[in-house]
Amino acid sequence: MISTSLPLIEVQGLGHGYVMAGELMTVLHEVTFKIYHGEFVAIIGPSGSGKSTLMNMLGCLDVANDGTYLLDGQNVRELSDNKLATIRNEKIGFIFQQFNLLPKLSAYENVELPLIYRNLPHKERKKAVEESLRIVGLESRMHHRPSELSGGQQQRVAIARAIAGSPPLLLADEPTGALDSKTGIEVMEKMKELNALGHTILIITHDLSIAEQAKRVIRIQDGKIVEDRGSQE
Amino acid sequence: MNLLQSMKMAWKSISGSKVRAFLTMLGIIIGVSSVITLVSAGQGTTSQITAQLEGLGTDLLTVSIMGRGSSSSLTLEEAIDLADLEGVANVSPVISGSVTAKKGTTNDSLSVEGITPSYEEVQDFHIQAGRYIVDLDNSFRMKVALIGTEAAATFFGTENPVNQTLQLNGVSFKIVGLLESKGSSLTASNDNKLLIPISTAERFLRSPGVRSITVQVEDTNQIDRVKSQLEAALDKKFLNADNAYNIFNSQEMLDTLNSTTQMLSLALGGIAGISLLVGGIGIMNIMLVSVSERTREIGVRKAIGAKQRDILTQFLVESIALSGFGGLVGIGLGYGASALIGQYSELSTSVSAPVVAFSFGFSLFIGVVFGMIPAYKAAKLRPIYALRTD
Numbered sequence: 318m319i320s321t322s323l324p325l326i327e328v329q330g331l332g333h334g335y336v337m338a339g340e341l342m343t344v345l346h347e348v349t350f351k352i353y354h355g356e357f358v359a360i361i362g363p364s365g366s367g368k369s370t371l372m373n374m375l376g377c378l379d380v381a382n383d384g385t386y387l388l389d390g391q392n393v394r395e396l397s398d399n400k401l402a403t404i405r406n407e408k409i410g411f412i413f414q415q416f417n418l419l420p421k422l423s424a425y426e427n428v429e430l431p432l433i434y435r436n437l438p439h440k441e442r443k444k445a446v447e448e449s450l451r452i453v454g455l456e457s458r459m460h461h462r463p464s465e466l467s468g469g470q471q472q473r474v475a476i477a478r479a480i481a482g483s484p485p486l487l488l489a490d491e492p493t494g495a496l497d498s499k500t501g502i503e504v505m506e507k508m509k510e511l512n513a514l515g516h517t518i519l520i521i522t523h524d525l526s527i528a529e530q531a532k533r534v535i536r537i538q539d540g541k542i543v544e545d546r547g548s549q550e
Numbered sequence: 551m552n553l554l555q556s557m558k559m560a561w562k563s564i565s566g567s568k569v570r571a572f573l574t575m576l577g578i579i580i581g582v583s584s585v586i587t588l589v590s591a592g593q594g595t596t597s598q599i600t601a602q603l604e605g606l607g608t609d610l611l612t613v614s615i616m617g618r619g620s621s622s623s624l625t626l627e628e629a630i631d632l633a634d635l636e637g638v639a640n641v642s643p644v645i646s647g648s649v650t651a652k653k654g655t656t657n658d659s660l661s662v663e664g665i666t667p668s669y670e671e672v673q674d675f676h677i678q679a680g681r682y683i684v685d686l687d688n689s690f691r692m693k694v695a696l697i698g699t700e701a702a703a704t705f706f707g708t709e710n711p712v713n714q715t716l717q718l719n720g721v722s723f724k725i726v727g728l729l730e731s732k733g734s735s736l737t738a739s740n741d742n743k744l745l746i747p748i749s750t751a752e753r754f755l756r757s758p759g760v761r762s763i764t765v766q767v768e769d770t771n772q773i774d775r776v777k778s779q780l781e782a783a784l785d786k787k788f789l790n791a792d793n794a795y796n797i798f799n800s801q802e803m804l805d806t807l808n809s810t811t812q813m814l815s816l817a818l819g820g821i822a823g824i825s826l827l828v829g830g831i832g833i834m835n836i837m838l839v840s841v842s843e844r845t846r847e848i849g850v851r852k853a854i855g856a857k858q859r860d861i862l863t864q865f866l867v868e869s870i871a872l873s874g875f876g877g878l879v880g881i882g883l884g885y886g887a888s889a890l891i892g893q894y895s896e897l898s899t900s901v902s903a904p905v906v907a908f909s910f911g912f913s914l915f916i917g918v919v920f921g922m923i924p925a926y927k928a929a930k931l932r933p934i935y936a937l938r939t940d
Contacts, residue, residue: 378852379932398857402855403855421562
């Protein structure tokens with residue numbers, strides 16, 4: 318998984334826009350940056366700055382109109398929908414603001430889900446699920462449903478789900494946005510621990526105090542990068 | 551993702567909303583059970599009627615003479631001569647009427663048939679005591695009679711009727727034989743009648759000439775050839791007049807009846823099939839609702855790596871599970887309802903395996919067809935749209 322010479326993410330001249338009421342709205346404009354393995358990056362910007370669109374692009378949930386995006390050396394534009402699904406499954410772990418756990422499944426089953434889609438045999442799944450729940454400290458609550466867990470615990474289940482398949486990139490969209498400040502800090506501590514374990518982490522946020530805990534901060538405004546602080550280059 | 555996982559997911563989703571799942575399946579349950587019940591009632595009735603008709607004998611031709619002008623019947627000799635036609639095994643002319651029978655203070659109206667000895671073989675109607683009518687009875691116009699079991703019980707109770715006498719319209723007849731019990735045919739009771747020699751009947755009933763002849767053929771396969779020979783002979787006798795006679799073949803009637811009841815079964819099955827179709831639309835409706843309710847779930851699944859095929863399979867398996875399980879419950883109910891109908895009504899029912907298999911297969915098919923549109927809709931959802939939806 319570690320190939321330090323090659324960037325994990327390489328974005329070159331990324332541009333995107335929507336046609337709204339007959340007018341072209343530019344959301345992203347000439348966005349260019351690289352992220353290497355093991356980095357802890359925050360992308361910060363006010364709402365409407367285009368950071369959510371950027372997050373969708375980086376998460377392979379959508380493909381940009383212009384520019385190139387290489388994820389682990391692979392050009393995303395050339396991939397079919399099914400191939401994109403495989404990339405999301407193997408390369409990216411998502412952590413959402415609203416947790417997005419499936420309410421009818423237990424914590425264990427939620428964490429297991431990406432491994433089911435990867436067609437792993439039952440034994441390997443069990444091992445990986447229990448390991449990642451242990452990392453987030455929820456091994457005792459693995460058979461509880463999300464509704465029986467606190468917000469902080471739910472987000473930790475979501476983190477466990479994101480790391481269960483050991484993807485090279487963890488993509489977190491406002492991971493503390495729905496939590497009170499105390500549990501928010503706990504979740505951020507968890508993220509730092511994971512980074513220390515070697516996971517590459519990309520957090521998207523509008524909260525400066527969150528962004529400042531990252532090693533590198535990319536500031537985005539009106540669809541353009543206005544600041545890139547702490548870059549390795 | 552393999553099929554087992556899809557089934558597990560479908561089971562979770564169905565068991566998570568049991569009332570809704572049950573109501574959704576209800577359409578299929580009612581459809582399948584009514585297909586099975588109605589068709590089995592139809593088929594049961596068909597086989598019942600078929601059995602009765604086959605009892606009439608498929609090697610028999612029944613000739614009814616209406617006649618033309620003054621010649622409204624055949625003479626006894628002409629009727630018996632029909633036996634000389636090729637392929638005819640036996641001819642049994644019958645003159646029928648009804649009489650008032652009296653024995654002591656017991657009075658009753660009985661039907662009487664004048665017969666020849668060949669009646670026994672042609673109608674497969676034998677005696678259990680005494681003797682049959684013989685040719686000699688006909689030659690001498692003997693006043694003898696065979697009595698059916700029901701009539702015997704009326705007049706003689708538990709006594710042996712053989713060698714007793716009975717007054718028919720005031721004339722004494724000697725009972726020479728007791729017929730065996732045959733039960734009712736389609737038309738009338740076979741056991742509440744008297745058989746007397748045909749020559750006696752001609753005089754006694756004041757009914758000269760034969761209007762009803764039953765012809766037995768040597769070989770069932772030759773029945774059509776014998777029929778056309780009979781037609782030729784009778785056309786000659788009645789100078790090609792229209793409607794002078796009618797030849798009835800129980801096989802023909804069987805065929806007509808079979809096609810009628812088959813139509814009936816089809817119509818009943820068709821109506822029930824429509825309710826199955828309506829049940830399928832119910833499934834599609836609920837699956838469409840389910841897809842829009844679970845848009846966010848679909849988005850999450852896609853974000854963590856579910857392919858279009860995975861989502862498609864998940865929803866398709868869910869709708870097939872609903873229709874398939876509904877089908878199974880429907881089969882159980884259908885069996886139960888058929889058994890109840892067979893038990894507590896005049897109708898006889900027979901549940902046939904092909905109908906069960908067909909209706910179950912059809913319900914699965916409906917699950918696939920009506921599940922396809924919602925499943926396809928779910929599979930095609932774009933993940934960013936699906937994630938944004940609450």
